[in-house]
Amino acid sequence: MRCAFLVVLVCLCSLAAADPALARTRTYYIAADEIIWNFAPLGRDVIGNKPLPPLAPLQLGWMYRKAAYREYTDATFRTLRPRPANEAYLGLFGPILRTEVGDSVIIVFKNNTRFHMSVHAHGMLYDKASEGALYADGAPARDKLNDAVPPGQKYTYSWHVPERAGPGPGDPSSVAWMFHSHTDEVHDVNTGPVGAIVVTARGMAKADGSPKDVDREAFVFFAEEDEQQSRFVNANIADARINPRHLKFNATRFRLMNQFFTMNGFVYGNMPLVSMHKGDRVRWYIMTTMSDFDFHTPHWHGNTLLVDGMRTDLFSTGPMEMKTADMIPDSPGVWLLHCHVNLHLDGGMEARYEVLK
Amino acid sequence: MTLRRSTFTIAIAVALLSIAAAALGRERTYYIAADEVTWNYAPAGRDLTFGRALPHLLPGQLGWTYQKLLYRRYSDATFRVLTVLPQQDRYLGSIGPILRAEVGDSVVIVFKNNTRVPVDIEPTGLAAPVAVPVPRGAVRTYRWTVPERAGPGPSDLTSVLWIYKSDVHGIADPTAGLIGPIIVTKQGSARDNGSPVDVDRELVVAFRETDESISELFGENVSSATTNPRRLKKTMPAVSTDNLFVSLNGFSYGNMPMISLRRGERVRWYLFASGSTFDFHAPTWTGQTVVWNGRTVDTIALDVSNRQLADMVPDNPGVWELYCILNLHVEAGMDARFTVLP
Numbered sequence: 001m002r003c004a005f006l007v008v009l010v011c012l013c014s015l016a017a018a019d020p021a022l023a024r025t026r027t028y029y030i031a032a033d034e035i036i037w038n039f040a041p042l043g044r045d046v047i048g049n050k051p052l053p054p055l056a057p058l059q060l061g062w063m064y065r066k067a068a069y070r071e072y073t074d075a076t077f078r079t080l081r082p083r084p085a086n087e088a089y090l091g092l093f094g095p096i097l098r099t100e101v102g103d104s105v106i107i108v109f110k111n112n113t114r115f116h117m118s119v120h121a122h123g124m125l126y127d128k129a130s131e132g133a134l135y136a137d138g139a140p141a142r143d144k145l146n147d148a149v150p151p152g153q154k155y156t157y158s159w160h161v162p163e164r165a166g167p168g169p170g171d172p173s174s175v176a177w178m179f180h181s182h183t184d185e186v187h188d189v190n191t192g193p194v195g196a197i198v199v200t201a202r203g204m205a206k207a208d209g210s211p212k213d214v215d216r217e218a219f220v221f222f223a224e225e226d227e228q229q230s231r232f233v234n235a236n237i238a239d240a241r242i243n244p245r246h247l248k249f250n251a252t253r254f255r256l257m258n259q260f261f262t263m264n265g266f267v268y269g270n271m272p273l274v275s276m277h278k279g280d281r282v283r284w285y286i287m288t289t290m291s292d293f294d295f296h297t298p299h300w301h302g303n304t305l306l307v308d309g310m311r312t313d314l315f316s317t318g319p320m321e322m323k324t325a326d327m328i329p330d331s332p333g334v335w336l337l338h339c340h341v342n343l344h345l346d347g348g349m350e351a352r353y354e355v356l357k
Numbered sequence: 358m359t360l361r362r363s364t365f366t367i368a369i370a371v372a373l374l375s376i377a378a379a380a381l382g383r384e385r386t387y388y389i390a391a392d393e394v395t396w397n398y399a400p401a402g403r404d405l406t407f408g409r410a411l412p413h414l415l416p417g418q419l420g421w422t423y424q425k426l427l428y429r430r431y432s433d434a435t436f437r438v439l440t441v442l443p444q445q446d447r448y449l450g451s452i453g454p455i456l457r458a459e460v461g462d463s464v465v466i467v468f469k470n471n472t473r474v475p476v477d478i479e480p481t482g483l484a485a486p487v488a489v490p491v492p493r494g495a496v497r498t499y500r501w502t503v504p505e506r507a508g509p510g511p512s513d514l515t516s517v518l519w520i521y522k523s524d525v526h527g528i529a530d531p532t533a534g535l536i537g538p539i540i541v542t543k544q545g546s547a548r549d550n551g552s553p554v555d556v557d558r559e560l561v562v563a564f565r566e567t568d569e570s571i572s573e574l575f576g577e578n579v580s581s582a583t584t585n586p587r588r589l590k591k592t593m594p595a596v597s598t599d600n601l602f603v604s605l606n607g608f609s610y611g612n613m614p615m616i617s618l619r620r621g622e623r624v625r626w627y628l629f630a631s632g633s634t635f636d637f638h639a640p641t642w643t644g645q646t647v648v649w650n651g652r653t654v655d656t657i658a659l660d661v662s663n664r665q666l667a668d669m670v671p672d673n674p675g676v677w678e679l680y681c682i683l684n685l686h687v688e689a690g691m692d693a694r695f696t697v698l699p
Contacts, residue, residue: 122655123646128675133643136408136611137676137694164672170651177655186684229684290682295637308650319639320656320682 023102026209029072029081030095031110032117032181032193036242037066037092039225039260039267040348046269047336047350056257058250060243065232066192067113067181071095075154077110089272089351092265093221097179097197098209101166105197107157109149115231116148117193120182122322123175124159124197132157133182148183166199170308173204174211176219176285176322189290190229192265194221196287196322214326215280220263222298222317222339222349224291227258259291260347261339267348273334274353282327290319295341296349302335303327303355314340329355382461382503385551388431389454390469391476391523391535393574395583396425396451398602398609399690406611406678406692417595419585424574425534426472426523428453434496436469447614448693451607452563453537456521457551458483460508460544464501470494474573475525480539482507482519490525508541512650515546515553518561518627518664526573531631533572534607536563538627556668557622562605564640564659564681564691566633569600603691605679610690615676617696624669632662638686644677644697645669656682674699 040062045052055061071081071094083090090096099105105124111117120132128139134147149155167175176196181188196219200211210217227233236242237249263271276282284305288294299314305325307315317323338350399421404411414420430440442449449455458464468478468491475490483501491497509517519539523530538561542553552559569575578584579591589596605613618624626647630636641656647667649657659665680692 120643123653125673126644127673131643133678135406135678135694137678139675162672164646164653164670166653168648168651168653171653175653186687190684226684290639290684290687292683292685294683308652316658318637318658318660319684320641321639321658322654322656 023104024100025104025106026097026099027106027108028095028097029074029077029108030069030119030195031072031077031112032067033070033112034114035066035068036063037068037192037265038063039262039265040270042270044268045348047352048268052268058247058254058257060227060236060247060258063242064227064230064236065239065242066092066230067117068092069095069193069195075108086275089274090219090264091271092192092262093219094195096195096219098200098205099161099197100200100205100209101161101163101202103161105159105161107159108154109157110154111149111151114151116150116183117181117188118147118149118183119157119179121159121177121179121197122320123165123177123199125162125165126157126159130157130159133185161199167201172283172324172326173213174198174200174283175324176287178287178320178322184231186290187229187231190226191231194289196285198285211283213281214283216276216282217285218274218276218282218353219285219287220298220337220351221287221289222294222296223262223265223289224294225260225262225265226255226291227260228255229291261344261349263337263349263351266351269350269352271351275356276329276353277356278329278332280329282329284325284327286317286323286325288317288319288321293343294319296344297340298337299340300327300335300337300353302331302333303329331355332357382463383459384463384465385458386465386467387454387456388433388436388467389428389478390431390436390471391426391478392429392471393473394425394427394429394534395422396427396534396607397422398604398607399612401612404610404690406694411610415595415599417589417593417597417599419569419578419587419589419600422584423569423572423578424581424584425451426476426530426573427451427534428478428537430454434467436471445617448616449561449606450613451534452561453521453535455561456537456539457542458503458539459542459547459551460503460505462503464503466499466501467496468499469496476523476530476535477525478521479524480519480521482517482541483539488524503541509543514625514666514668515555516540516542516625516666518629518666520629520664528632529571529573532567532569532633533574536631538629540627553625555623556625558618558624559627560616560624561627562679563629563631564636564638565604565607565631566636567602567604567631568633569602570597575600603681603686603689605691605693608693611692611694613693615694615696617698618671619698620671620674622671624671626667626669627664628657628659628667629664630659630661636661637683638681638691639683640679641682642669642677642679644673644675645671671697673697
């Protein structure tokens with residue numbers, strides 16, 4: 001009798017857990033801020049243990065004014081939410097938001113830049129008032145403000161997370177979607193603001209939103225950052241701190257020499273080490289931006305991964321793709337993670353990760 | 358007992374008959390001609406995705422209109438009456454008619470070459486005799502068979518996409534326009550018309566980079582005042598570089614007639630890329646997600662001459678975008694819009 005009662009109780013509890021009425025609304029405060037970004041803050045090629053390559057004739061330098069999404073603690077946008085030390089490697093990229101299938105997400109956005117910007121999410125269910133993408137979609141004027149939020153203004157986006165925003169039948173317990181500014185998509189993405197939202201399958205999230213079957217998540221964003229396509233290109237050329245050699249704009253040659261092949265905004269091993277322990281269940285989320293040749297082959301030294309159920313240490317990825325790769329590191333040490341496309345490798349698209357015993 | 362036994366016998370007989378019917382397969386006949394057609398990449402004369410004027414012509418760009426060679430479907434062997442596409446299929450634009458088969462079927466192609474150059478028609482995937490160039494004005498009949506190995510593999514969906522094209526002058530033929538889709542459905546998973554039973558709406562979209570300067574008809578396009586109103590000379594260096602278009606089914610800058618979907622429909626997208634110099638694409642949809650190779654995504658990878666299938670159940674009404682998210686393709690107008698009705 002008591003046993004039957006327990007069974008009923010367990011059933012009721014699991015029903016309650018699956019009840020959409022109990023789904024959470026997660027609120028995040030995100031601003032697009034203007035920052036000065038250094039692609040190589042250590043001032044060295046850390047992988048080759050040598051100086052950075054000399055500046056190309058029309059290269060402004062290694063520092064550029066960019067925009068980045070940053071997370072704040074509340075709607076006053078006065079206090080940045082501090083980034084823990086083990087997430088320093090995220091660099092230009094982020095923040096990483098979290099949600100579970102069945103939840104809703106509220107993004108209170110403030111545009112602290114001098115340009116119109118927006119927040120456009122992949123994968124989420126949104127209506128025209130929360131798409132954040134400017135094009136001729138027939139939406140009424142009141143649904144256009146979110147597509148181009150003016151400088152200094154705020155906008156609140158509302159996203160839902162139905163089953164079709166979560167893992168598909170061949171996905172692991174979580175997937176990641178990028179979000180980025182999409183007022184002027186090509187230029188906005190090269191300007192910098194890109195983050196990601198992790199969606200965990202229903203019932204698979206820990207209290208902090210990360211998947212239950214994973215010990216460590218790592219996010220790496222492979223991006224050709226084309227500073228000619230940045231919305232700050234003129235501001236950067238005019239700024240003596242960024243352009244100390246007072247170079248003039250040259251339409252044909254400038255672009256090639258002010259393009260950086262980055263991982264989380266870092267080149268030549270300047271990305272802080274991603275750190276994990278031997279035996280951890282590690283999930284890598286690999287994302288790509290959308291420049292002219294954002295085709296990458298991330299390759300991990302030292303350990304292997306499962307991608308789409310197949311064992312590998314390398315896979316190929318293209319513009320705006322978002323992929324998951326699971327690793328249980330068994331080989332301690334500091335290892336390379338880099339893109340194997342020659343052009344990118346020569347251009348510094350390389351970083352290191354560390355497996356502790 | 359007797360009754361039960363006779364029911365059993367009938368069931369066996371029916372099963373055997375249906376196996377026999379499936380083994381025999383159907384014969385599906387298509388009357389296809391290669392025609393010379395004047396094609397406009399942007400018939401609305403505007404960038405409809407962003408609601409603005411088209412970009413200015415490049416120095417060596419003839420215009421937006423070119424003579425092309427296209428496969429078109431006719432109603433019978435007289436090749437007098439074109440099969441008119443219903444409004445909802447007009448988005449297919451310049452690609453050839455959709456051919457369909459179920460594994461076990463045969464496809465009979467009655468092909469007529471109405472163009473001024475020798476061309477042919479040959480499939481990928483299906484079993485077909487070696488194609489030989491068909492001279493101007495000639496008619497040829499081909500039988501293509503659809504063995505198991507032309508159908509879905511163990512990890513495929515209930516259908517797969519193949520391509521047919523002309524291969525007399527290599528890349529110049531599909532560049533001129535001679536390319537089309539073949540959908541093969543798994544045995545036992547097709548409706549009478551060949552479409553898969555687990556799908557309500559199928560859409561075929563070609564992501565194409567087309568260099569008109571290597572089309573067979575480029576010389577004609579340069580010498581015609583209709584297609585070259587500025588009378589550019591073929592010897593101008595810019596003419597060899599500035600006639601490159603990126604399009605969806607031959608439409609640039611949102612000019613593809615809007616695809617209209619219903620909320621909750623089971624939609625299968627069949628995407629293919631042509632085989633040009635830089636046919637690397639990243640098709641992306643706004644407003645919805647798709648399941649691609651078992652993964653939930655909104656952006657997929659589609660490269661040179663390859664094909665990808667993605668299933669979508671639209672849940673979000675509105676007007677949305679389908680485009681290639683590669684910067685240089687975004688900027689060159691490789692985008693279209695689609696509607697999801699409530």
